[in-house]
Amino acid sequence: MKTTAPRSAARRSGTARLAAVAAAALAATQLAGCGLVGGSAGAEAGGDKTITLIATESAPFQEPLRIAAESLAEDGWTLETKFVTDIVQPNIAVANGEFDASFFQHVAYLKQFNEDNNLDNEASFYVYGSPAGIYSATHDDIDDLPDGAKIALPVDPANNGRALKLLDRAGKLEVAEGKPVTHISQKDILDNPHGYTFVEVDQQSLATTLPDVDAGFLFTRLAGELGLTTEQALLFEEDDEQLPYRVVVSGKPGFKDSEKGEALRSALQSDEVREWFEGYIGGALTTPWDSTPAEDLPKWAGGE
Numbered sequence: 001m002k003t004t005a006p007r008s009a010a011r012r013s014g015t016a017r018l019a020a021v022a023a024a025a026l027a028a029t030q031l032a033g034c035g036l037v038g039g040s041a042g043a044e045a046g047g048d049k050t051i052t053l054i055a056t057e058s059a060p061f062q063e064p065l066r067i068a069a070e071s072l073a074e075d076g077w078t079l080e081t082k083f084v085t086d087i088v089q090p091n092i093a094v095a096n097g098e099f100d101a102s103f104f105q106h107v108a109y110l111k112q113f114n115e116d117n118n119l120d121n122e123a124s125f126y127v128y129g130s131p132a133g134i135y136s137a138t139h140d141d142i143d144d145l146p147d148g149a150k151i152a153l154p155v156d157p158a159n160n161g162r163a164l165k166l167l168d169r170a171g172k173l174e175v176a177e178g179k180p181v182t183h184i185s186q187k188d189i190l191d192n193p194h195g196y197t198f199v200e201v202d203q204q205s206l207a208t209t210l211p212d213v214d215a216g217f218l219f220t221r222l223a224g225e226l227g228l229t230t231e232q233a234l235l236f237e238e239d240d241e242q243l244p245y246r247v248v249v250s251g252k253p254g255f256k257d258s259e260k261g262e263a264l265r266s267a268l269q270s271d272e273v274r275e276w277f278e279g280y281i282g283g284a285l286t287t288p289w290d291s292t293p294a295e296d297l298p299k300w301a302g303g304e
Helices: 016-027 060-073 087-093 109-118 157-169 204-212 220-225 259-268 271-276 293-301
Strands: 050-056 078-084 101-107 122-129 133-134 150-154 189-191 197-202 215-219 246-251
Touching: 050 060, 050 087, 050 197, 050 259, 060 078, 060 101, 060 122, 060 220, 060 259, 060 271, 087 109, 087 246, 101 259, 109 246, 122 259, 133 157, 133 220, 150 157, 150 189, 150 204, 157 204, 157 215, 157 293, 197 204, 204 215, 204 220, 215 220, 246 259, 246 271, 246 293
Parallel strands: 050 078, 050 101, 150 197, 150 215
Antiparallel strands: 101 246, 122 246, 133 215
């Protein structure tokens, strides 16, 4: 496929409703252990030298945590991790004190989830950048998309507008100006000359939806799991568009500066972890450790 450089939500997707359902189901949900330590534990279980974490069950989360667990063990720490496959439970579990921290989301999703659910979880530090693009199983170029093409979008507000913004910058549709991309939705489409239709799905289902649509939005890690490279994207985010989508470890207020938070940051921002990311899907997932979520928030969220 040929890469086409892109040219340049206010609504809520129901994360609050999903959160309410997940909170009721959390205790009954089967969680997959990471195999490093085994067993589940609350945020205060296991003593001062135990860090409990809830994370996404995917390579760019599992492998860095495996490396970090080994590093932490050398300094007398135990890292207890539980992996899940949804994007609602982790924030609730951390807010409830069941885990010290989570590792599954970018900072824009955390911000939106906090607002929708009246939580105060904080982005502690970056682990990796999470750019995304529009891919297709049947078309090689953005100009090949037919009129009326069906395009899959993530349903959550923090990600919903990313594909729309890419299509806008490619001149394929027009969206309203003056909003952060994290607040753009289909309601902001001013002109859709090709009559594209959009299918909104849970972000974890984007990869499985791709064969059933003309094109779909994919995070780089999901594309990588399908064997797709960034060069095969029809449209791909530029560096300045990726800032809200850096993946973070998050915890309750105060975790970042705690002994546990500092130990976990040091272990996940190590040379060994950086080396792993450099070798994963061509180094497409960057390690932006020279800045912090708090420093970058005003750059993309403005005066929100």
